[in-house]
Amino acid sequence: MQAEMVAIVGFHQDEVGDWVADFSCGHRQHMRHNPPLTDRPWVLTETGRGEFIGRLLVCKQCQDEREANTNMTTDSIDYA
Numbered sequence: 001m002q003a004e005m006v007a008i009v010g011f012h013q014d015e016v017g018d019w020v021a022d023f024s025c026g027h028r029q030h031m032r033h034n035p036p037l038t039d040r041p042w043v044l045t046e047t048g049r050g051e052f053i054g055r056l057l058v059c060k061q062c063q064d065e066r067e068a069n070t071n072m073t074t075d076s077i078d079y080a
């Protein structure tokens, strides 16, 4: 399966103050700084976040949606 890259277009904070990245595909993903589980000190500073704007990454949610669609198609062929 081909991984589709999306860009980080911005950041915002959720209702409890955790940082959330906005992706170009419209999805969002938490970018928590919660050591030692997730160590992202860069997300706490405007400069650090700015360096990630425009970065390309694989959107897990897009992948999950594609896999769900693929599975549905496969199921209907196998079990219909």
Ligand SMILES: [Zn+2]
Binding pocket: 006, 023, 025, 026, 027, 059, 060, 061, 062, 063
């Ligand atoms: Zn996405």
